[in-house]
Amino acid sequence: xxxxxxxxxxxxxxxxxxxxxxxxxxxxxxxxxxxxxxxxxxxxxxxxxxxxxxxxxxxxxxxxxxxxxxxxxxxxxxxxxxxxxxxxxxxxxxxxxxxxxxxxxxxxxxxxxxxxxxxxxxxxxxxxxxxxxxxxxxxxxxxxxxxxxxxxxxxxxxxxxxxxxxxxxxxxxxxxxxxxxxxxxxxxxxxxxxxxxxxxxxxxxxxxxxxxxxxxxxxxxxxxxxxxxxxxxxxx
Amino acid sequence: xxxxxxxxxxxxxxxxxxxxxxxxxxxxxxxxxxxxxxxxxxxxxxxxxxxxxxxxxxxxxxxxxxxxxxxxxxxxxxxxxxxxxxxxxxxxxxxxxxxxxxxxxxxxxxxxxxxxxxxxxxxxxxxxxxxxxxxxxxxxxxxxxxxxxxxxxxxxxxxxxxxxxxxxxxxxxxxxxxxxxxxxxxxxxxxxxxxxxxxxxxxxxxxxxxxxxxxxxxxxxxxxxxxxxxxxxxxxxxxxxxxxxxxxxxxxxxxxxxxxxxxxxxxxxxxxxxxxxxxxxxxxxxxxxxxxxxxxxxxxxxxxxxxxxxxxxxxxxxxxxxxxxxxxxxxxxxxxxxxxxxxxxxxxxxxxxxxxxxxxxxxxxxxxxxxxxxxxxxxxxxxxxxxxxxxxxxxxxxxxxxxxxxxxxxxxxxxxxxxxxxxxxxxxxxxxxxxxxxxxxxxxxxxxxxxxxxxxxxxxxxxxxxxxxxxxxxxxxxxxxxxxxxxxxxxxxxxxxxxxxxxxxxxxxxxxxxxxxxxxxxxxxxxx
Ligand SMILES: Cc1cc2nc3c(=O)[nH]c(=O)nc-3n(C[C@H](O)[C@H](O)[C@H](O)COP(=O)(O)OP(=O)(O)OC[C@H]3O[C@@H](n4cnc5c(N)ncnc54)[C@H](O)[C@@H]3O)c2cc1C
Ligand code: SF4
Ligand code: SF4
Ligand code: FES
Numbered sequence: 001x002x003x004x005x006x007x008x009x010x011x012x013x014x015x016x017x018x019x020x021x022x023x024x025x026x027x028x029x030x031x032x033x034x035x036x037x038x039x040x041x042x043x044x045x046x047x048x049x050x051x052x053x054x055x056x057x058x059x060x061x062x063x064x065x066x067x068x069x070x071x072x073x074x075x076x077x078x079x080x081x082x083x084x085x086x087x088x089x090x091x092x093x094x095x096x097x098x099x100x101x102x103x104x105x106x107x108x109x110x111x112x113x114x115x116x117x118x119x120x121x122x123x124x125x126x127x128x129x130x131x132x133x134x135x136x137x138x139x140x141x142x143x144x145x146x147x148x149x150x151x152x153x154x155x156x157x158x159x160x161x162x163x164x165x166x167x168x169x170x171x172x173x174x175x176x177x178x179x180x181x182x183x184x185x186x187x188x189x190x191x192x193x194x195x196x197x198x199x200x201x202x203x204x205x206x207x208x209x210x211x212x213x214x215x216x217x218x219x220x221x222x223x224x225x226x227x228x229x230x231x232x233x234x235x236x
Numbered sequence: 237x238x239x240x241x242x243x244x245x246x247x248x249x250x251x252x253x254x255x256x257x258x259x260x261x262x263x264x265x266x267x268x269x270x271x272x273x274x275x276x277x278x279x280x281x282x283x284x285x286x287x288x289x290x291x292x293x294x295x296x297x298x299x300x301x302x303x304x305x306x307x308x309x310x311x312x313x314x315x316x317x318x319x320x321x322x323x324x325x326x327x328x329x330x331x332x333x334x335x336x337x338x339x340x341x342x343x344x345x346x347x348x349x350x351x352x353x354x355x356x357x358x359x360x361x362x363x364x365x366x367x368x369x370x371x372x373x374x375x376x377x378x379x380x381x382x383x384x385x386x387x388x389x390x391x392x393x394x395x396x397x398x399x400x401x402x403x404x405x406x407x408x409x410x411x412x413x414x415x416x417x418x419x420x421x422x423x424x425x426x427x428x429x430x431x432x433x434x435x436x437x438x439x440x441x442x443x444x445x446x447x448x449x450x451x452x453x454x455x456x457x458x459x460x461x462x463x464x465x466x467x468x469x470x471x472x473x474x475x476x477x478x479x480x481x482x483x484x485x486x487x488x489x490x491x492x493x494x495x496x497x498x499x500x501x502x503x504x505x506x507x508x509x510x511x512x513x514x515x516x517x518x519x520x521x522x523x524x525x526x527x528x529x530x531x532x533x534x535x536x537x538x539x540x541x542x543x544x545x546x547x548x549x550x551x552x553x554x555x556x557x558x559x560x561x562x563x564x565x566x567x568x569x570x571x572x573x574x575x576x577x578x579x580x581x582x583x584x585x586x587x588x589x590x591x592x593x594x595x596x597x598x599x600x601x602x603x604x605x606x607x608x609x610x611x612x613x614x615x616x617x618x619x620x621x622x623x624x625x626x627x628x629x630x631x632x633x634x635x636x637x638x639x640x641x642x643x644x645x646x647x648x649x650x651x652x653x654x655x656x657x658x659x660x661x662x663x664x665x666x667x668x669x670x671x672x673x674x675x676x677x678x679x680x681x682x683x684x685x686x687x688x689x690x691x692x693x694x695x696x697x698x699x700x701x702x703x704x705x706x707x708x709x710x711x712x713x714x715x716x717x718x719x720x721x722x723x724x725x726x727x728x729x730x731x732x733x734x735x736x737x738x739x740x741x742x743x744x745x746x747x748x749x750x751x752x753x754x755x756x757x758x759x760x761x762x763x764x
Contacts, residue, residue, distance in 0.1 A: 007607045008607075008608050009238075009242055009607060009608065009610060009656070034557055034558065035558065039758075042759050045759055045760055046759060052352070052523045053353060053357075053522060054357070054360055054361050055522060056520065056522070056562050056563065057641075058360045058444075058638075059353075059356045061353055081558070082645065083556075102461065104459070157416055161416075161442060161444055161637070162444070163451070164447065185455075187414065187451075188414030188455065191411065191413075191414035191416045195416075197408075198370075198423055199423060200372060200424045200425070201370055201404055201407055201411075201425060202408075204404045208404060213401075216377040220380065220381070221393065228384060229389055231381055232382065232384050232385035232389075
């Protein structure tokens with residue numbers, strides 16, 4: 001590879017792998033600075049089965065509790081998307097047996113009212129804000145729960161669009177609410193029951209069913225490879 | 237040099253670049269570029285498969301050894317079923333969930349087994365969107381032609397026509413389940429233009445399209461009380477005396493026990509191969525993308541198609557080191573983000589197909605116009621601040637919240653500074669040969685989603701995979717679910733495995749590799 005030195009980007013930790021000390025489940029380990037918590041687990045010889053999924057910050061499999069040096073505050077993060085720091089302590093969050101209600105969104109009488117039957121604990125929120133503080137995605141979970149209680153399902157769907165379903169907000173809730181499950185319910189109910197169906201889509205489906213594209217298909221499917229190549233190169 | 241100093245060239249060249257339009261390459265130019273720079277054309281990375289249905293076909297070495305690898309189970313494993321079901325779905329990504337829901341809707345008894353948790357998959361990571369021809373100026377035929385062009389005319393016409401025609405009804409199905417696709421002011425589905433497409437056709441849920449779809453599908457699988465086995469990896473299929481598929485052996489990853497499942501039909505939806513790290517590339521794929529379904533189907537005698545071509549997504553992270561290989565959404569380029577080399581120049585039309593864009597990036601880097609990091613990685617700039625300049629402040633926050641967050645975690649503000657990218661191993665273009673109901677030549681064995689092959693030709697077009705998952709997940713589920721009403725459960729044998737082992741032995745391939753891989757071996761066993 002020919003690369004001109006002027007284009008080299010400094011990364012001190014990469015040039016001379018600097019090691020930091022982290023505590024994993026209470027045991028100290030030396031790991032290279034700057035790697036993710038997930039890679040630190042592999043680096044220290046741990047097999048990871050539960051606790052890893054997408055490895056890209058989307059699936060919420062790797063919810064982790066951590067604390068930085070001398071700070072009493074225990075925070076949460078996604079282990080696949082958070083870098084180690086010297087003096088940090090961390091442990092994977094165990095899975096949590098939150099109850100998911102089951103429902104058929106099409107037959108519910110009144111989804112906003114039915115929330116209180118499906119998840120009767122929701123209005124018992126005591127505003128402690130622990131869920132918001134526990135969320136590695138910085139979602140205003142508490143606010144979202146209240147929006148659900150007040151029936152503003154649209155805002156719930158927007159608030160929880162970043163929710164990776166890691167479940168970190170559930171164990172901390174003193175009212176036994178699992179906010180992400182409430183949010184999925186509210187968000188789906190909004191989509192199914194409140195949003196208008198897009199008019200153009202129905203027209204397109206009907207056009208296909210009515211065979212409106214049949215002529216085009218006959219033409220295209222009878223083309224030789226060379227003709228097809230020409231046709232697909234020509235479309236604008 | 238400090239990273240901010242390196243950014244300078246992107247900032248200073250921005251205004252000049254804004255008016256500069258790069259033409260797309262002619263077919264001949266594209267061909268030359270790809271042959272010279274695309275990893276699919278690195279001969280040394282390839283070898284012929286030694287035996288089995290694809291004997292003699294070239295594929296990458298990493299995949300060849302997985303296909304020829306030996307099963308972890310002994311031939312005399314007692315085959316007393318632990319579960320007896322109508323339809324076994326293997327894999328809990330988009331294709332698996334769609335298959336399970338449709339088979340269940342047919343009235344079949346379904347078991348969904350997946351290696352990690354339900355929805356831990358590639359599907360959950362899809363950011364760019366899903367191609368469906370819904371816009372008034374668009375049509376399924378246009379979608380067909382665009383895809384053919386992207387796939388270098390090598391796509392299976394039947395599969396492709398099926399996919400594009402069923403697209404709109406898939407959008408309807410997802411809306412009815414509560415998926416919140418972005419909308420226009422008039423209530424119609426908002427569509428964006430994706431690389432390689434002539435029309436606006438990408439349906440999105442901001443940059444969380446896959447996550448939104450998977451949240452909903454997972455919730456629905458649980459609502460329907462479909463039987464679920466998590467942390468259960470399929471490690472072998474079962475066959476009857478005629479060679480038809482009759483079930484599978486799973487391995488419970490918590491206690492390592494084998495679990496025998498008798499099923500009238502099996503749907504493999506195990507996704508891609510990124511974690512095989514072909515040619516040493518980093519990957520955007522999830523932890524379980526180890527090509528298991530390919531190995532399982534191959535041992536049953538199912539041929540694979542187009543296993544010599546893979547997709548290297550143009551924009552994988554290069555810096556910071558924690559983001560190496562991770563996908564940087566294509567949406568940035570769709571909305572006009574420029575690719576810029578170390579000299580401050582654009583070098584490719586950013587909306588060209590992935591193979592063309594990736595090849596150009598590799599060319600820039602190999603010819604010394606890349607930016608090298610101190611870890612020895614090299615890349616080019618993706619000018620994210622340009623979007624803020626063009627469309628106004630807040631554009632990135634509004635359209636790309638996931639990406640803003642992805643970089644913020646490491647102290648990089650993409651509103652202010654560009655990011656460094658290089659191609660990352662992203663997608664397996666080929667896979668198990670299927671018909672338009674997603675069935676393989678092995679009776680009662682279905683394959684849906686990324687594990688299947690033929691539809692995408694030699695290069696998948698952006699956004700076509702999510703549609704593929706839903707359409708063929710649905711068709712496999714419906715066909716398998718309907719068939720079990722008349723079919724009876726066949727005998728459970730490992731005859732195919734005995735035949736496979738005999739062939740392996742005959743060809744002198746014995747026991748080096750256990751396959752499927754199930755999870756990549758990242759755990760460092762010894763300290764250096
Ligand atoms: C980062 C990223 C972004 C993408 N963006 C887009 C996009 O914007 N638009 C688009 O159309 N496509 C996109 N793609 C491609 C698309 O997401 C994938 O091709 C698609 O999700 C594959 O779906 P699948 O259901 O076939 O497999 P997956 O979603 O990967 O699911 C496979 C499932 O099978 C499980 N599994 C694997 N092996 C076994 C086994 N042996 N036993 C049991 N279970 C097993 C896995 O754990 C997983 O749950 C993207 C891909 C990635 C990686
Ligand atoms: S809302 Fe709850 S489940 Fe969702 S990301 Fe935040 S903590 Fe995780
Ligand atoms: S943790 Fe529970 S009680 Fe506290 S604010 Fe959140 S939802 Fe309410
Ligand atoms: S592994 Fe999916 S979010 Fe970390």
